[in-house]
Amino acid sequence: xxxxxxxxxxxxxxxxxxxxxxxxxxxxxxxxxxxxxxxxxxxxxxxxxxxxxxxxxxxxxxxxxxxxxxxxxxxxxxxxxxxxxxxxxxxxxxxxxxxxxxxxxxxxxxxxxxxxxxxxxxxxxxxxxxxxxxxxxxxxxxxxxxxxxxxxxxxxxxxxxxxxxxxxxxxxxxxxxxxxxxxxxxxxxxxxxxxxxxxxxxxxxxxxxxxxxxxxxxxxxxxxxxxxxxxxxxxxxxxxxxxxxxx
Amino acid sequence: xxxxxxxxxxxxxxxxxxxxxxxxxxxxxxxxxxxxxxxxxxxxxxxxxxxxxxxxxxxxxxxxxxxxxxxxxxxxxxxxxxxxxxxxxxxxxxxxxxxxxxxxxxxxxxxxxxxxxxxxxxxxxxxxxxxxxxxxxxxxxxxxxxxxxxxxxxxxxxxxxxxxxxxxxxxxxxxxxxxxxxxxxxxxxxxxxxxxxxxxxxxxxxxxxxxxxxxxxxxxxxxxxxxxxxxxxxxxxxxxxxxxxxxxxxxxxxxxxxxxxxxxxxxxxxxxxxxxxxxxxxxxxxxxxxx
Numbered sequence: 001x002x003x004x005x006x007x008x009x010x011x012x013x014x015x016x017x018x019x020x021x022x023x024x025x026x027x028x029x030x031x032x033x034x035x036x037x038x039x040x041x042x043x044x045x046x047x048x049x050x051x052x053x054x055x056x057x058x059x060x061x062x063x064x065x066x067x068x069x070x071x072x073x074x075x076x077x078x079x080x081x082x083x084x085x086x087x088x089x090x091x092x093x094x095x096x097x098x099x100x101x102x103x104x105x106x107x108x109x110x111x112x113x114x115x116x117x118x119x120x121x122x123x124x125x126x127x128x129x130x131x132x133x134x135x136x137x138x139x140x141x142x143x144x145x146x147x148x149x150x151x152x153x154x155x156x157x158x159x160x161x162x163x164x165x166x167x168x169x170x171x172x173x174x175x176x177x178x179x180x181x182x183x184x185x186x187x188x189x190x191x192x193x194x195x196x197x198x199x200x201x202x203x204x205x206x207x208x209x210x211x212x213x214x215x216x217x218x219x220x221x222x223x224x225x226x227x228x229x230x231x232x233x234x235x236x237x238x239x240x241x242x243x244x245x246x247x
Numbered sequence: 248x249x250x251x252x253x254x255x256x257x258x259x260x261x262x263x264x265x266x267x268x269x270x271x272x273x274x275x276x277x278x279x280x281x282x283x284x285x286x287x288x289x290x291x292x293x294x295x296x297x298x299x300x301x302x303x304x305x306x307x308x309x310x311x312x313x314x315x316x317x318x319x320x321x322x323x324x325x326x327x328x329x330x331x332x333x334x335x336x337x338x339x340x341x342x343x344x345x346x347x348x349x350x351x352x353x354x355x356x357x358x359x360x361x362x363x364x365x366x367x368x369x370x371x372x373x374x375x376x377x378x379x380x381x382x383x384x385x386x387x388x389x390x391x392x393x394x395x396x397x398x399x400x401x402x403x404x405x406x407x408x409x410x411x412x413x414x415x416x417x418x419x420x421x422x423x424x425x426x427x428x429x430x431x432x433x434x435x436x437x438x439x440x441x442x443x444x445x446x447x448x449x450x451x452x453x454x455x456x457x458x459x460x461x462x463x464x465x466x467x468x469x470x471x472x473x474x475x476x477x478x479x480x481x482x483x484x485x486x487x488x489x490x491x492x493x494x495x496x497x498x499x500x501x502x503x504x505x506x507x508x509x510x511x512x513x514x515x516x517x518x519x520x521x522x523x524x525x526x527x528x529x530x531x532x533x534x535x536x537x538x
Contacts, residue, residue, distance in 0.1 A: 051417065077419035089414035091407045093474075093530070102407045105400040106419030110428060112400045162418055 002064075004029045004197035005081070005166045010049050010059035019045045021221040022059070027166060027197040032188060034208045034229070035201045037218035038242055043201045044086065046218070047168045051083050052076045063166065078106055082164035086171045086201075088155045090143040096154055097139040100126040103161040129161035132190070134183060149180045156187060167191065167198045173207045185210055209233065217242075253379055255491055257447050259484045260382035261440045264389055266467040266479030268436030271393055273465075274474035275402065276429040277409030279332070281461045282339040285346040286316040286437035287444065288456030292356060294442025295363045295451055305369035305381050308442045316438025317431040324430040328423060331412065343458050350453040362452025369446045378447040385443060386480070389436045394476055396432075405429055466512075470519060472529025481527055486512075 005027040012020045020042045027033050035043045048054040050061050052073045061069045063079050071079070091099050104122040105112050112118065130136040133153040138146060143154060152172065159167055173184050181204075188211055192198060202208050208215065208229065215232040217225045219241050225232055232238060265287055272278045290312030297308045323342055330338055350357045357363065368375045396402050404425045407415035416422050445451045463486065471482025489511065493504050523529070 053413065053416075073413070073416040074419050074421050077417055083417050085414065085417075089411035089417075091410040091414070093410055094403065094406045098403050098406070101400075102403045102415070102420075103418045105403060107400070108404055108421035108423075108425035108428070110396065110401045158414075158418065 007061040034212035042221040083168040133157035263480040263483040284460035286434035287441035290438025290441030295445040303367040312438035312442035313435040317435030320434030472526025478528035
């Protein structure tokens with residue numbers, strides 16, 4: 001089992017508030033790691049530190065052994081880390097196909113390298129990602145016109161099309177009904193089987209238990225526990241913190 | 248009468264190019280700038296100097312204008328593009344104010360307040376050519392380029408940046424480079440329009456490149472519809488032909504035409520924002536606020 005992404009001693013404070021205090025985490029390839037904890041625990045901040053959206057006060061992160069701390073978000077993405085956002089951040093006025101195609105075109109220049117063959121390959125990647133996410137039927141609709149679940153799956157299709165080997169997913173299953181949730185879980189299981197390292201922030205414990213190989217429990221910016229899902233979820237102290245019943 | 252209409256048509260083509268290239272920045276990339284007249288001015292002075300000091304070749308004048316306006320826009324845009332949204336509007340406003348002062352003071356290059364006079368008429372192989380066909384060709388060329396980019400990966404990159412900049416970055420897009428390229432292309436187009444403007448009037452001074460001019464170009468864009476290819480052209484034609492149309496209404500005294508024009512502008516803008524908030528040709532879903 002190879003480790004795809006590791007971070008050590010990540011720290012970040014905002015004014016007087018220490019949002020993340022020395023978080024260390026390893027994401028093995030082909031496994032789902034759930035980042036669990038109450039609201040305000042610092043889970044999204046950890047994602048932002050890894051992806052370069054926030055500068056860390058201290059700590060290191062590396063992807064397949066290469067340091068990524070200090071890189072800009074687009075450099076981290078090109079290195080192979082894809083992320084989703086809690087508020088999705090779709091390209092609202094673009095079609096579903098263009099949203100997904102955009103994920104296959106990292107260059108910010110007037111053109112993409114590779115000519116016609118590369119263009120055809122990118123289109124095929126986008127079509128395959130839409131098919132896998134179950135949104136091929138709405139490919140020509142604009143993102144702003146999609147139903148809630150379709151928006152969620154569009155967000156996942158962009159990640160699929162990006163062909164990253166580390167996925168950081170911020171509450172990707174929130175608000176999905178049972179059948180959509182099952183589809184979503186199948187999507188993640190398929191990616192895991194292909195060796196993608198997935199880190200999942202999720203409040204729905206059913207989803208966590210169905211998918212996670214490991215859980216890291218975060219509270220007040222610290223990893224309180226890390227291990228097998230069953231062991232973590234059985235810990236009465238962690239349950240009390242999670243459900244707001246801390247003494 | 249033909250000369251009068253030809254003058255209006257030439258100005259409509261030049262301002263259509265200005266509005267269309269501003270649209271590339273605003274409608275495609277979501278970069279709101281109120282300094283488009285600065286790039287028009289840079290192009291106008293460059294084109295005028297080429298015609299005055301070298302040859303009145305319109306292609307050379309336009310090329311020089313595009314290079315100077317596009318190149319300088321990069322120097323100005325790279326630091327300014329670090330800020331987002333309304334902060335860039337403020338930065339561009341500062342640039343606009345600063346540029347007017349520089350245009351006024353750099354007398355050796357711009358002629359100061361007096362401007363550059365006696366700019367020779369454009370000639371191709373020694374034959375004098377009117378600016379109207381040149382302006383129409385420039386407009387069509389830029390529209391074709393913009394349409395091609397809009398349909399391609401660069402258009403998607405700009406659309407992604409406009410709709411969700413952080414998500415575009417998370418997909419590996421170098422947002423700073425894409426924005427700088429969009430600004431440089433847009434400024435180069437404004438520079439070409441400026442050079443044609445200088446060749447058309449045979450005279451330029453700083454009065455044509457003030458904040459008022461930038462706001463007029465923005466108004467053309469808003470009236471026609473941002474994010475559309477032909478909306479800015481329609482806006483330019485409407486806003487330029489309104490004063491001409493008013494002058495044909497006999498019961499308005501010539502001295503009052505300016506005031507009537509302002510009232511019509513104000514009323515039309517208010518009605519437009521109520522009934523077609525995304526402009527005449529714009530995507531109305533984008534204009535309305537989303538619940």
